[in-house]
Amino acid sequence: MAIKITDDCICCEACEPECPNNAIYAPEEAWKFSDGTTMENDEEREDGGFSDEFFYIATDKCTECRGFNDEPACAAVCPVDCCVDDEDHVETEDELMAKKNKLHA
Ligand code: SF4
Numbered sequence: 001m002a003i004k005i006t007d008d009c010i011c012c013e014a015c016e017p018e019c020p021n022n023a024i025y026a027p028e029e030a031w032k033f034s035d036g037t038t039m040e041n042d043e044e045r046e047d048g049g050f051s052d053e054f055f056y057i058a059t060d061k062c063t064e065c066r067g068f069n070d071e072p073a074c075a076a077v078c079p080v081d082c083c084v085d086d087e088d089h090v091e092t093e094d095e096l097m098a099k100k101n102k103l104h105a
Contacts, residue, residue: 002049002062003072004086009054015074015083016055021103023061024074027051031058037103059089061103066096 005015005024016024022036030044048059057074065072075083091099 002059002086002089002091003057003064003074003083004049004059004089005051005055005057005074006082006084007054008080008082010080010082011055012079013055014077014079018073018077019057019062020065020068020073021061021063021100023058025050025056025058027053027055031061033061033103037061038105039103057083057086059086060099062086063096063100063103066093067100067104 011027013026016026018024019036023031025031030046031048031050032044033039033041045058049056050058072083075081
């Protein structure tokens with residue numbers, strides 16, 4: 001499943017540079033599939049996890065770090081443990097790897 005950032009976020013920015021998919025964005029910053037990936041879709045989006053208050057994770061770009069890290073890199077560095085499982089976006093291992101392969105063809 002994807003990881004999400006809760007409203008306990010203190011906007012310290014520790015997680016943002018750790019994401020291999022560039023799935024983490026600052027508050028109010030629109031996300032794009034093309035940021036940090038091989039995808040060419042550079043449409044600016046404000047759906048799927050977008051937040052105007054806290055750092056957020058673009059759900060469609062989070063692979064739980066599959067193919068890069070043994071555990072979610074954002075959760076590992078978060079000082080307030082606000083990067084947690086997004087129970088509304090449960091995915092299988094195969095789905096996560098397919099997502100990773102779509103982002104990094
Ligand atoms: Fe990025 Fe990994 Fe965190 Fe998902 S779990 S947002 S891929 S660092």
